[in-house]
Amino acid sequence: MIEIKNLCKSFGAKQVLKNISSVFENGKTNLIIGQSGSGKTVLMNCLVGLLEPTTGEVLYDDRNFVSMSKKERTLLRREMGMIFQGAALFDSMTVMENVMFPLDMFSPGTLRDRRKRALFCLDRVNLIDAIDKYPGEISGGMQKRVAIARAIAMNPQYLFCDEPNSGLDPKTSLVIDKLIHEITQEFNTTTIINTHDMNSVMGIGEHILFIHQGRNEWEGTKEQVLTAGNEQLNSFIFASDLFRKVKNAELNNAQESK
Amino acid sequence: MIIHSYLTSLGKYVQLMGRTFSRPERFRMFFKQYVKEMAQLGVDSIGIVLLISFFIGAVICIQIKLNIQSAWMPHWTSGYVTREIMLLEFSSSIMCLILSGKVGSNIASELGTMRTTQQIDALEIMGVNSASFLILPKILGLVTMIPLLVVFSTVSGVVGAYATAYIGGIITPSDLTAGMQHDFTQWFLWMGIIKSLFFAFIIASVSSFYGYTVEGGSINVGKASTNAVVSSSMLILFSDMFLTQLLSA
Numbered sequence A: 001m002i003e004i005k006n007l008c009k010s011f012g013a014k015q016v017l018k019n020i021s022s023v024f025e026n027g028k029t030n031l032i033i034g035q036s037g038s039g040k041t042v043l044m045n046c047l048v049g050l051l052e053p054t055t056g057e058v059l060y061d062d063r064n065f066v067s068m069s070k071k072e073r074t075l076l077r078r079e080m081g082m083i084f085q086g087a088a089l090f091d092s093m094t095v096m097e098n099v100m101f102p103l104d105m106f107s108p109g110t111l112r113d114r115r116k117r118a119l120f121c122l123d124r125v126n127l128i129d130a131i132d133k134y135p136g137e138i139s140g141g142m143q144k145r146v147a148i149a150r151a152i153a154m155n156p157q158y159l160f161c162d163e164p165n166s167g168l169d170p171k172t173s174l175v176i177d178k179l180i181h182e183i184t185q186e187f188n189t190t191t192i193i194n195t196h197d198m199n200s201v202m203g204i205g206e207h208i209l210f211i212h213q214g215r216n217e218w219e220g221t222k223e224q225v226l227t228a229g230n231e232q233l234n235s236f237i238f239a240s241d242l243f244r245k246v247k248n249a250e251l252n253n254a255q256e257s258k
Numbered sequence B: 001m002i003i004h005s006y007l008t009s010l011g012k013y014v015q016l017m018g019r020t021f022s023r024p025e026r027f028r029m030f031f032k033q034y035v036k037e038m039a040q041l042g043v044d045s046i047g048i049v050l051l052i053s054f055f056i057g058a059v060i061c062i063q064i065k066l067n068i069q070s071a072w073m074p075h076w077t078s079g080y081v082t083r084e085i086m087l088l089e090f091s092s093s094i095m096c097l098i099l100s101g102k103v104g105s106n107i108a109s110e111l112g113t114m115r116t117t118q119q120i121d122a123l124e125i126m127g128v129n130s131a132s133f134l135i136l137p138k139i140l141g142l143v144t145m146i147p148l149l150v151v152f153s154t155v156s157g158v159v160g161a162y163a164t165a166y167i168g169g170i171i172t173p174s175d176l177t178a179g180m181q182h183d184f185t186q187w188f189l190w191m192g193i194i195k196s197l198f199f200a201f202i203i204a205s206v207s208s209f210y211g212y213t214v215e216g217g218s219i220n221v222g223k224a225s226t227n228a229v230v231s232s233s234m235l236i237l238f239s240d241m242f243l244t245q246l247l248s249a
């Protein structure tokens, strides 16, 4: 469980995050949604400590991350996995070496155990054929999947995904969403996903935090999201024609059945 | 203002070095990186060192023999001067200046690219001390390899000088040999090696600092790699002056 309390972040005079509080529970896929530039990436970077929040607290199962020493942070980070917006694979290593890396670094097991684990993770993301390729030789979607395999290699307690399916086709997106959802349930991880993909929202949005201009504008589940009365949220969701039609159809159905 | 920014950089550099010199988490991984860096920074530089030293050794010998040596000077002058220039200055300082261009830009652009593509962030998120993991093997790798490069450079310079004798016929081999053997001070070789250790540290750490602290995109990676070369060259020149005085005292 990750709890954020009154988180604020400014760059100089520019206030990007304004007093955000929320709770992300474990075993659930927590989505952070919002328009481009609303502060999703900044929020996630504050959570994992790549940026220092100006004020506010971040609690990892009641451990205060903001006030921790550097050493404690490094230790806590071994329980984290993160998938970056740009995959951030080590480009001097092959796919296999990328996934082996956290294991080589921290796993106490023998080489055979570690290889087995890496292969298992790569199998989860369907990349067994590509293990000897370098990141430069595989497609963007494959890179994202390698990043997922690397992030889950150490069985993280906390999984962060910054736009895991931006730039992917709808079908691959679906596969990745499903994978992240399965992992979350299977290992009871606290998963936080940044996205502006409405398919993901409707697919795996067990807890949704909608950020608008750096504020926590709305919170709820995927069941509530279409019928929430929030004006900003509606303008975000129903920017897509498709969802407007879906909603109208649902309303019609409801009226007909009455 | 300029002083302020220099002091800020210096402070950041010292902080980064503090983070760099900490105990590696996994010695097996450290060793792997260490060997890789020795190959990439040291072994891959042997070619350029041999090539440049060969020609400089040859040219010094030609210059001294044709333009400086005259009848009242002893016959061993050219060989002696060539050897001492190689040992005292070229094989340590000048060679490191040249290496700062090759190795420094290599280090800065590699780390800078890793920074801009968030590979360094990825290391941090895994709980790896990225400074220590990336920079320490580079510094130690180059410091380990540099004495070897100094020796190679000196030898190649001497071979260059002999080439002018045997191939060019500028000087008789026996004169050259007499010069090469005249009044040899072993300490000069050690002096060159000691100096080069400092220079290797400067090249690797300063270039790593510029690369590691890149912000933004590819333009800044380019700038960092230029800054790395300029700063480490300046520092080598400055410290060369002090080190030479100190070691010759």
Ligand SMILES: Nc1ncnc2c1ncn2[C@@H]1O[C@H](COP(=O)(O)OP(=O)(O)OP(=O)(O)O)[C@@H](O)[C@H]1O
Pocket (backbone or CB within 6 Å): A011, A014, A016, A034, A035, A036, A037, A038, A039, A040, A041, A042, A043, A196
């Ligand atoms: N290092 C920084 N310095 C100054 N301003 C920044 C910095 N990083 C982000 N910002 C500002 O913070 C705001 C939020 O940026 P952020 O990257 O979090 O958006 P986002 O919600 O992730 O958008 P997207 O969906 O496009 O990724 C932007 O207005 C951006 O200009």
Ligand SMILES: [Mg+2]
Pocket (backbone or CB within 6 Å): A040, A041, A042, A085
């Ligand atoms: Mg973003």
